[in-house]
Amino acid sequence: MVLQFRFWLRSILNSYAQIFFSLNTVLAILIMLVTFINPFAGSVGLAAIILINIFAYLFGFARHSIEEGMFGFNALLLGLALSFEYKFSTAFIFVFFSAILMLLFHTVWLSNRLGKYGLPYLGIPFLLTYWAVYLASGSFSLLSLQEEYIYTTNYVANASKSPIYVFAHSLDTWDISLFWKSYFRTLSATFFQNSVLAGLAIALGLLYFSRIAFILSLLGFGSAFFSFELLGINTHLLTDYLVGSNFIFMAIALGGFYVVPNKWSFLSVLLLTPILTILLISSEKILAVFQLKAFTLSFSLLSILFLFFLHSRWWHKFIQLVVIQYYSAEKTIYKHLSTTKRFKNAHLAKLALPFWGTWKVSQGYEGKITHLGEWSKALDFVIEDEQHKTYQGTGEQLKDYYCYDKPVLAPFDAYIYDILNFVEDNPINNVDTHHNWGNSLILNHQNGLFTQLSHLKKDSIKVRIGDFVTKGTLLATCGSSGRSPEPHLHFQVQLSPQIGSKTYAYPIAYFIEKEQSQYSLKTFEIPKENSLISNVETVDLLKNAYYWQPNKNIKLTNSQNPKDSITWKIFTDAYNRSYLYCAKTKSTLWFANDGTMFYCYDFEGDTNSLLFKFYLANYKILLACYVGMPITDIFPTHHFTSSTLLLLQDIFAPFVIFLKAHYEAFCKQSDNPNAPKMIKYESKASTYFFGRKIKSLSFEMNFSNNQMASFIIKRKNHSTTYLCDFF
Numbered sequence: 001m002v003l004q005f006r007f008w009l010r011s012i013l014n015s016y017a018q019i020f021f022s023l024n025t026v027l028a029i030l031i032m033l034v035t036f037i038n039p040f041a042g043s044v045g046l047a048a049i050i051l052i053n054i055f056a057y058l059f060g061f062a063r064h065s066i067e068e069g070m071f072g073f074n075a076l077l078l079g080l081a082l083s084f085e086y087k088f089s090t091a092f093i094f095v096f097f098s099a100i101l102m103l104l105f106h107t108v109w110l111s112n113r114l115g116k117y118g119l120p121y122l123g124i125p126f127l128l129t130y131w132a133v134y135l136a137s138g139s140f141s142l143l144s145l146q147e148e149y150i151y152t153t154n155y156v157a158n159a160s161k162s163p164i165y166v167f168a169h170s171l172d173t174w175d176i177s178l179f180w181k182s183y184f185r186t187l188s189a190t191f192f193q194n195s196v197l198a199g200l201a202i203a204l205g206l207l208y209f210s211r212i213a214f215i216l217s218l219l220g221f222g223s224a225f226f227s228f229e230l231l232g233i234n235t236h237l238l239t240d241y242l243v244g245s246n247f248i249f250m251a252i253a254l255g256g257f258y259v260v261p262n263k264w265s266f267l268s269v270l271l272l273t274p275i276l277t278i279l280l281i282s283s284e285k286i287l288a289v290f291q292l293k294a295f296t297l298s299f300s301l302l303s304i305l306f307l308f309f310l311h312s313r314w315w316h317k318f319i320q321l322v323v324i325q326y327y328s329a330e331k332t333i334y335k336h337l338s339t340t341k342r343f344k345n346a347h348l349a350k351l352a353l354p355f356w357g358t359w360k361v362s363q364g365y366e367g368k369i370t371h372l373g374e375w376s377k378a379l380d381f382v383i384e385d386e387q388h389k390t391y392q393g394t395g396e397q398l399k400d401y402y403c404y405d406k407p408v409l410a411p412f413d414a415y416i417y418d419i420l421n422f423v424e425d426n427p428i429n430n431v432d433t434h435h436n437w438g439n440s441l442i443l444n445h446q447n448g449l450f451t452q453l454s455h456l457k458k459d460s461i462k463v464r465i466g467d468f469v470t471k472g473t474l475l476a477t478c479g480s481s482g483r484s485p486e487p488h489l490h491f492q493v494q495l496s497p498q499i500g501s502k503t504y505a506y507p508i509a510y511f512i513e514k515e516q517s518q519y520s521l522k523t524f525e526i527p528k529e530n531s532l533i534s535n536v537e538t539v540d541l542l543k544n545a546y547y548w549q550p551n552k553n554i555k556l557t558n559s560q561n562p563k564d565s566i567t568w569k570i571f572t573d574a575y576n577r578s579y580l581y582c583a584k585t586k587s588t589l590w591f592a593n594d595g596t597m598f599y600c601y602d603f604e605g606d607t608n609s610l611l612f613k614f615y616l617a618n619y620k621i622l623l624a625c626y627v628g629m630p631i632t633d634i635f636p637t638h639h640f641t642s643s644t645l646l647l648l649q650d651i652f653a654p655f656v657i658f659l660k661a662h663y664e665a666f667c668k669q670s671d672n673p674n675a676p677k678m679i680k681y682e683s684k685a686s687t688y689f690f691g692r693k694i695k696s697l698s699f700e701m702n703f704s705n706n707q708m709a710s711f712i713i714k715r716k717n718h719s720t721t722y723l724c725d726f727f
Helices: 002-020 025-035 037-057 063-067 070-085 088-113 122-139 152-159 165-166 179-189 196-209 213-232 236-241 243-257 265-286 296-312 329-342 540-545 610-617 645-653
Strands: 357-365 378-382 407-409 414-420 439-444 450-456 475-479 491-494 508-515 518-525 532-534 553-558 559-572 577-582 587-591 597-604 620-622 631-635 659-669 679-690 692-704 707-714 720-727
Touching: 002 025, 002 037, 002 063, 002 070, 025 037, 025 196, 037 063, 037 070, 037 088, 070 088, 122 296, 165 196, 179 196, 179 213, 179 236, 179 243, 196 213, 213 236, 213 243, 213 265, 213 329, 213 645, 236 243, 243 265, 243 296, 243 329, 265 296, 329 597, 329 631, 407 587, 439 475, 450 475, 450 559, 450 631, 540 679, 540 692, 540 707, 559 610, 577 610, 587 610, 597 610, 610 679, 610 692, 610 707, 620 631, 620 659, 645 659
Parallel strands: none
Antiparallel strands: 357 378, 357 532, 378 491, 407 475, 414 439, 439 450, 450 491, 508 518, 508 532, 553 559, 553 720, 559 577, 577 587, 587 597, 597 620, 631 659, 659 679, 679 692, 692 707, 707 720
């Protein structure tokens, strides 16, 4: 019963908030109160929301769409419009019920038609339904018009006796500029009111909900106000019949809801304002022939047109469409900036180095020997000793060279496309220019991606054409065939399957670069010439510890207070995304594990919860044991920062990010670097304001018996240890 009540309550409140592309409860309550300045209008609006949600529920439409107010916001506008036009009567009730059902039909139809193209239906269902009712109502002799809005003087005289009306209009004589008074009246006119106080309440609700949405509402209205003055249009028209609301809706929708807010989205609002003005005036003149009001038609048409235009691009530059809707411009921009930096290469194949151990890049991209022209994006590898020699002894024999006859591995899952295996190895310092590539393998990684491995040892190839191999499979051994004065391995990425095709720049997903005795992790980079590199050597202890399976549980118990414990469950959603869910705090942590790196990529819920601390601590963990080697990353700005400074950052977020949250982790201790039974990892989350650290929190994770044994939260004066149990 409690869950059902919450569902219906949220479905009502979200219907109000959705008018401004929000799910914020405070904004919803303020809008509801504004509609009840006129009790009849408020009651009809509320009844319209409840009725269409009931209809949608009974007909079996998605609960989440009902709960988010996707049916209700058009019903609210329709209810307010009908209460504005007609008096309450039996005929009104009959028409009202029929109109709400018709509205549901229009909503579902447009949702399916426009949804195929990823486009919203906005206020079009409301307009189609209202126009149909208005055109037909002339034949309904028992449906009476609201004369009080025709004879406004009489209405004001009667309404002024009401304490609610007097209070609502108490600021109408407020001595402020025409711009601000028009802005507040425009906000209230969205809900068929004409009150400065009501508009002020909605403006404060917008400011509370989203600083960016509030600024965009001012930008949209301000650009309309300026355009009207420039074109000689009376600015008082902005407060009539949702005229000005079109510009506010357009600014919020196209400046920070359907697109990621940035300077280009703000600029687009300014550029679209004259177009919206033209659409507004022309649509009103066309509809005036039928005595119909345009309401939000111009905003809806322009928004759908512009979004279709953006969807049709081949290259999404400057203006980025929102992929995951968070109903918060601030959250959208912070998560977008973090995600695009963290996972900008997620679509790439995770190529590994084609060998075991540490090799040197003897010739890199744009090399001066053979990596020239169309073949410049290639890598040559050799093995060197501590004296930087590639051979032992005299170096006159092939077998003297460290890399000769060493294993060559598949860099990624692939089908063997082509094999060349008839070229003899060259004597040292000789080359075979007739068979330039020597013995070679072409691997087809699908989706148009191929790799070539060349200068292989004759008859060392272990695979046949058509074989499927996985990353790390032994393919052959290194030789010195073809144009190879001494043994080395040639590796290149190409977009066609012929041996010797034009090379293509492509990064290696993860590798370790060694400089003197220091190791550093490289992710999605191209190895530099003369660098010493190796694949990441993962360890089973960490791989098993972070192998979190769906339907399993993680229990954390305070070591000093066993009663202080909490259990999280692991789920996988319809999009195959794995996540931890805390039922107690209604919090969710999404994570992924690609076999080399474990990372948390999103969090929603209570930022005071233990799950959030767990998210901060395990944000990015290399499943390997390189003691002291740092692993760094960035958090979305709003996830770990000062709430006061965040309000300031929200205002400037589309233009500059000066409040940043950084992550750092490293393996601190291990009992055995190759096959450890015990590992200690430390991590830290820190916030920086203009580069100055203002906040930090440290963590420690201890691993043994193939799982995380303990999780420690470290503060300045004390630490809290949680014992972990996976079951």
